Amino acid sequence: MKVLRNYLTLFASAGILVILDQWTKSLVRTNIPAGSMWLPEGWENLAPYARVVHWHNTGAAFGMFKNGAPVFTILAFVVIIAILFFYREIEQGDWFLRIALIMQMGGAIGNLTDRLLFEGVVTDWISIGNFAVFNVADASISVGTAVMVLGIWIMERRERQIKRESDPQNESDGESLTGEEASI
Numbered sequence: 561m562k563v564l565r566n567y568l569t570l571f572a573s574a575g576i577l578v579i580l581d582q583w584t585k586s587l588v589r590t591n592i593p594a595g596s597m598w599l600p601e602g603w604e605n606l607a608p609y610a611r612v613v614h615w616h617n618t619g620a621a622f623g624m625f626k627n628g629a630p631v632f633t634i635l636a637f638v639v640i641i642a643i644l645f646f647y648r649e650i651e652q653g654d655w656f657l658r659i660a661l662i663m664q665m666g667g668a669i670g671n672l673t674d675r676l677l678f679e680g681v682v683t684d685w686i687s688i689g690n691f692a693v694f695n696v697a698d699a700s701i702s703v704g705t706a707v708m709v710l711g712i713w714i715m716e717r718r719e720r721q722i723k724r725e726s727d728p729q730n731e732s733d734g735e736s737l738t739g740e741e742a743s744i
Contacts, residue, residue: 576666585696595613596613610687
């Protein structure tokens with residue numbers, strides 16, 4: 561039952577990300593001609609910093625590895641299968657890893673959906689400064705990766721702290737004093 565609940569959480573949460581990604585891309589494809597930019601009226605001064613554009617991407621997130629659509633289509637399937645396999649192995653209290661994998665799966669499915677429906681082309685639309693144009697799926701994958709790294713770092717710190725506290729040799733945060741040093 562616990563496994564079923566975990567997978568239900570994975571599919572529901574990743575599904576919300578996919579729906580948000582596909583909805584925003586659909587709005588862009590429907591309302592902005594390819595290669596064009598849109599800003600709300602009166603917000604023209606914002607254009608150098610943030611804008612909505614309609615951009616086509618055949619590579620990876622943030623426009624890297626152009627024309628790599630076949631490779632990234634296969635890679636998305638591999639990532640999704642790996643997440644499905646690995647997700648059941650995550651410890652119940654490891655929310656950092658759960659959230660990270662939910663975000664990565666949602667992002668992978670979002671961009672895979674574009675690749676399958678639009679002949680390898682992913683719609684990107686968020687443009688900030690001189691940074692590469694991206695979409696909700698790209699952001700989800702990137703933030704998911706950052707959450708995973710943060711979670712691993714926190715978990716390693718906790719484990720070191722527990723080890724330090726449980727080791728009788730480590731007095732005073734790992735530095736024990738010999739009799740001679742203590743008397744100084």
